[in-house]
Amino acid sequence: MLAGFSSCSSQKVSLFNGENLDGWVNHGKEKWYVDNGEIICESGPSAEYGYLSTEKFYDDFELSLEFRQEANGNSGVFFRSTLDGTKITGWQAEVAPPGSNTGGIYESYGRGWLIKPDPEKDKALKMGEWNKMKIRVVGNRVTTWLNGQEMISLDDDKIGEGKGAIALQIHDGGGIKVRWRNIELTQLSE
DSSP: OOTTOOTTOOOEEESOOSSSOTTEEEESSSEEEEETTEEEEEOOTTOOOEEEEEEEEOSSEEEEEEEEEEETOOEEEEEEEEEETTEEEEEEEEEOSTTSOTTOEEEETTTEEEEOOOGGGGGGOOTTSOEEEEEEEETTEEEEEETTEEEEEEEOHHHHHOOOEEEEEEOSSSOEEEEEEEEEEEEOOO
């Protein structure tokens, strides 16, 4: 946060300039590149986990972005997360193929699934098309939306203590390709 910022101020910023990966850090050997104003992640020859994280840390925020899954599409958006190589500590809002809990919250190298959306809400996912995800994190509370449908709302003390970056994930296993665009964040303060 900038010194002198009022605690009640909020400012929307674009985390992706549409031209290159300035402001982002690549973790791993998977492919991350920019094409036609979009960030593309693709499985590389090693088919391992990969992450693209923001250089900056964000605590309380509302993040909106669009994603389009091609091929398998198993991915995610991490928040309040730190990385050591490709080992990530933090929480993920799931981005996955139909029936795989998109919008749910998963804690990597920790407690695993914290909350999965009601299976009926999976109808909000449009596989192979652009989807809009919104993630709001304030203190202990996380809420996710997919194409305007609230997916989950969770209050968790451990998340409330977390500090870290936002990171896009590509899952291991190979054959994955996901496109990302319009990544905008509004910092929030209580």
